[in-house]
Amino acid sequence: xxxxxxxxxxxxxxxxxxxxxxxxxxxxxxxxxxxxxxxxxxxxxxxxxxxxxxxxxxxxxxxxxxxxxxxxxxxxxxxxxxxxxxxxxxxxxxxxxxxxxxxxxxxxxxxxxxxxxxxxxxxxxxxxxxxxxxxxxxxxxxxxxxxxxxxxxxxxxxxxxxxxxxxxxxxxxxxxxxxxxxxxxxxxxxxxxxxxxxxxxxxxxxxxxxxxxxxxxxxxxxxxxxxxxxxxxxxxxxxxxxxxxxxxxxxxxxxxxxxxxxxxxxxxxxxxxxxxx
Amino acid sequence: xxxxxxxxxxxxxxxxxxxxxxxxxxxxxxxxxxxxxxxxxxxxxxxxxxxxxxxxxxxxxxxxxxxxxxxxxxxxxxxxxxxxxxxxxxxxxxxxxxxxxxxxxxxxxxxxxxxxxxxxxxxxxxxxxxxxxxxxxxxxxxxxxxxxxxxxxxxxxxxxxxxxxxxxxxxxxxxxxxxxxxxxxxxxxxxxxxxxxxxxxxxxxxxxxxxxxxxxxxxxxxxxxxxxxxxxxxxxxxxxxxxxxxxxxxxxxxxxxxxxxxxxxxxxxxxxxxxxxxxxxxxxxxxxxxxxxxxxxxxxxxxxxxxxxxxxxxxxxxxxxxxxxxxxxxxxxxxxxxxxxxxxxxxxxxxxxxxxxxxxxxxxxxxxxxxxxxxxxxxxxxxxxxxxxxxxxxxxxxxxxxxxxxxxxxxxxxxxxxxxxxxxxxxxxxx
Numbered sequence: 001x002x003x004x005x006x007x008x009x010x011x012x013x014x015x016x017x018x019x020x021x022x023x024x025x026x027x028x029x030x031x032x033x034x035x036x037x038x039x040x041x042x043x044x045x046x047x048x049x050x051x052x053x054x055x056x057x058x059x060x061x062x063x064x065x066x067x068x069x070x071x072x073x074x075x076x077x078x079x080x081x082x083x084x085x086x087x088x089x090x091x092x093x094x095x096x097x098x099x100x101x102x103x104x105x106x107x108x109x110x111x112x113x114x115x116x117x118x119x120x121x122x123x124x125x126x127x128x129x130x131x132x133x134x135x136x137x138x139x140x141x142x143x144x145x146x147x148x149x150x151x152x153x154x155x156x157x158x159x160x161x162x163x164x165x166x167x168x169x170x171x172x173x174x175x176x177x178x179x180x181x182x183x184x185x186x187x188x189x190x191x192x193x194x195x196x197x198x199x200x201x202x203x204x205x206x207x208x209x210x211x212x213x214x215x216x217x218x219x220x221x222x223x224x225x226x227x228x229x230x231x232x233x234x235x236x237x238x239x240x241x242x243x244x245x246x247x248x249x250x251x252x253x254x255x256x257x258x259x260x261x262x263x264x265x266x267x268x269x270x271x272x273x274x275x276x277x
Numbered sequence: 278x279x280x281x282x283x284x285x286x287x288x289x290x291x292x293x294x295x296x297x298x299x300x301x302x303x304x305x306x307x308x309x310x311x312x313x314x315x316x317x318x319x320x321x322x323x324x325x326x327x328x329x330x331x332x333x334x335x336x337x338x339x340x341x342x343x344x345x346x347x348x349x350x351x352x353x354x355x356x357x358x359x360x361x362x363x364x365x366x367x368x369x370x371x372x373x374x375x376x377x378x379x380x381x382x383x384x385x386x387x388x389x390x391x392x393x394x395x396x397x398x399x400x401x402x403x404x405x406x407x408x409x410x411x412x413x414x415x416x417x418x419x420x421x422x423x424x425x426x427x428x429x430x431x432x433x434x435x436x437x438x439x440x441x442x443x444x445x446x447x448x449x450x451x452x453x454x455x456x457x458x459x460x461x462x463x464x465x466x467x468x469x470x471x472x473x474x475x476x477x478x479x480x481x482x483x484x485x486x487x488x489x490x491x492x493x494x495x496x497x498x499x500x501x502x503x504x505x506x507x508x509x510x511x512x513x514x515x516x517x518x519x520x521x522x523x524x525x526x527x528x529x530x531x532x533x534x535x536x537x538x539x540x541x542x543x544x545x546x547x548x549x550x551x552x553x554x555x556x557x558x559x560x561x562x563x564x565x566x567x568x569x570x571x572x573x574x575x576x577x578x579x580x581x582x583x584x585x586x587x588x589x590x591x592x593x594x595x596x597x598x599x600x601x602x603x604x605x606x607x608x609x610x611x612x613x614x615x616x617x618x619x620x621x622x623x624x625x626x627x628x629x630x631x632x633x634x635x636x637x638x639x640x641x642x643x644x645x646x647x648x649x650x651x652x653x654x655x656x657x658x659x660x661x662x663x664x665x666x667x668x669x670x671x672x673x674x675x676x677x678x679x680x681x682x683x684x685x686x687x688x689x690x691x692x693x694x695x696x697x698x699x700x701x702x703x704x705x706x707x708x
Contacts, residue, residue: 032550036524232343233347
C-alpha cells in the first residue's frame with residue numbers, strides 16, 4: 001500500500017474519531033436554544049462568552065454538585081489507580097521473580113480474571129457489600145477498583161523481561177531486604193510498565209459507570225460519569241440541563257487527556273524498550 | 278450487626294406473610310425516625326427541607342438518582358433483594374405493577390389517613406395505586422400527565438385550516454399541511470407509552486388483572502383502531518418520524534416544521550425550551566376525538582410515592598408521602614423546581630397553574646389539562662413487564678417505519694412476547 005493511501009485511511013479515521021469531540025467542543029459554546037438552531041459543527045458569534053457562562057452555570061448548579069463529582073472521580077481514579085498499580089506490580093513481580101508452589105496456577109487464575117467483565121461482577125458485589133453495610137459509601141466503589149488482573153499480567157511479563165535476576169542477587173549480597181529491593185531497584189526498572197498500568201487503571205475507573213450506578217445512592221458520592229448520566233435522564237423534566245450535560249461531558253474528559261499527555265513520555269519509551277528486547 | 282440484620286429480616290418477613298391480601302397493621306414507631314426517600318425529581322431535597330423543619334421526629338433523607346427506567350427501578354429490585362431498600366421510592370404508574378408482582382411494595386391502606394385521602398386525588402390516579410382493589414393502597418399518587426393538543430395557532434389561521442377536533446379532521450388537516458410542505462406532527466416510535474396514551478383515550482385496555490391471572494390485550498379493537506389510524510398517516514408520509522426529544526426533533530418544532538404535538542401537560546416546558554423561536558404562536562386544545570363531541574383524554578406519564586418492602590416505619594413513611602403530595606406549599610415548590618403537575622385535585626388552586634402562559638399566547642393552558650385530567654378513563658391498567666413490552670413494541674414500530682410490517686404487526690409481536698415474558702417469570706396469564 002502506498003504511503004499516500006495509508007495517510008488517507010489514517011486521515012479518514014482521525015476525522016471519524018475526532019468529529020464527536022469537535023462537536024462536543026462547539027456545542028459547549030452554545031446556549032440551550034442555539035444547540036438546535038445553529039450549525040452543529042461550528043461556533044456562534046459569541047462562543048467564548050457563552051462558553052464561560054455555561055461553565056459558570058455548570059459549577060454553580062445544584063450547590064456545586066459538579067465540582068464535587070469531579071473531585072470524587074479524581075479520588076476514585078487517582079488513588080484507586082495508584083494503589084491498584086502498586087498491588088498489581090507487587091503481585092506481578094512476585095510471580096515473575098520468586099519460585100513457589102502453585103505459581104502458575106495463581107497466575108492462570110488471575111489471568112482468567114481479565115476475561116470477566118466488570119459489569120458481570122457488579123451485582124454480586126452489591127449483594128456482598130450490602131451484607132457488610134458498605135453500599136452507598138465511597139468504599140463500595142473504591143475497593144473493587146483496586147483490582148487489576150491485566151495489571152498483574154503486564155507487571156509479570158515486564159518484570160521477567162526487565163529486572164535481571166543477577167541484579168537482585170547483587171542487592172541481596174549488599175544486604176538489601178526484599179521489600180527495599182522491590183521499591184528502590186525493581187520499580188525503577190519497571191517504571192514504563194507501571195505507568196501503563198496506572199493509565200489503564202485510571203481510565204477504567206474514571207469511565208466506570210455501572211458499579212457506581214448500582215452501589216451509590218447519595219449524589220454527593222457520585223463520580224462524574226454517573227452524575228452526568230443522572231442529569232441526562234432528567235432532561236425531559238429540566239430542559240436547561242441539556243447544555244450543562246454537554247459542557248460537563250467536555251470538562252469530564254479533560255483530566256483523561258491531561259493524564260495521557262503528561263504520562264505519554266514514560267509510556268511510549270516503555271513500549272519502545274519492550275520491542276527492542 | 279449480625280443480630281440487627283437478623284432482626285430486621287425477621288420483622289419484614291413476619292409482616293409480609295401474615296398480611297396476605299389484607300393490609301398489614303400500620304402502627305407508628307416509637308421515638309424519632311429517619312426515612313430514606315429515593316427520587317429523581319430535581320429539587321425534591323428542597324421540598325423535603327420544608328418537612329424536616331416541621332417534623333423533627335420524622336426526618337427524611339433524599340437520595341437522587343437517574344430516572345426510573347434508567348437504573349433506579351433495577352436498583353430498587355437489587356436493594357429489596359439485599360434487604361436494604363429505601364423506605365420510600367418514586368415509581369411511575371406503569372412500573373408499579375412490576376414492583377408489586379415482585380413483592381416490592383408495602384400495602385399502606387391501613388396506615389393513618391391513607392384510605393381517607395382518596396378524595397384528594399384525581400380519580401384515575403387513585404385507581405393506579407390501588408389496582409382497583411378494596412383494602413389496597415400501594416403508593417400515593419404524585420403527578421400525572423393528562424394529554425391535550427399543542428398546536429400552532431398562527432399557522433392554522435394563516436393557512437385557513439380549521440383546528441381539528443376529531444381524529445378524522447386531524448387526518449384531513451395532515452394532508453393540507455403536507456401540501457404546504459410541513460408535517461402535522463411527529464410519530465414517536467420509541468415512546469410506546471405515548472401510543473398507550475392514545476389507546477387509553479380510545480377506551481382500550483392493554484392489560485387486565487382479575488386477581489389471579491393477567492389478561493394481555495395489546496391487539497384489542499380499540500388498540501387496532503389507533504394503530505391503523507397512525508399506520509395510514511405514516512404510509513402516506515403525512516407525519517415525520519424523528520427520534521423524539523432529540524436535537525433534530527427540537528429543531529423541526531423550532532423551525533415550524535411541526536404544526537401540532539399531542540402530548541402531556543409536562544410537554545409545555547419541553548416545547549417552550551426546545552422551540553424558543555416560536556414563542557407566543559402556540560395554543561392548547563383538547564385531544565382530537567374518535568367520536569364527534571367526545572371528551573375523552575389519554576394520559577402520558579406520571580408517578581407515585583411508594584413505601585417499599587422492608588421499611589421499618591411504614592406509618593411514618595405513609596404520613597410523609599401524603600404530606601408530600603397534598604400539602605399546598607410542597608406541591609407549589611415541587612412544581613416550581615421539578616416541573617411536577619400534581620395528581621392532587623387541589624393542584625388547580627396553585628398559582629403556577631392559574632394564570633395565562635406567555636409562550637402559549639397568554640392562554641390559560643392548565644385549564645385545558647385540568648379538564649383533560651378529569652376525562653381520563655380511571656380503569657386503565659399497566660402490566661407487570663412494561664419495560665420489556667415497550668422495547669418489543671418499539672422495535673416493531675421502528676421496523677414498520679422502515680417499511681417492513683405495520684404498527685399492528687408490532688402490537689401482535691409485542692402481545693406474544695409479553696405473554697412469553699410473563700410466563701417465563703411464572704406470572705399467571707389468562708388465554
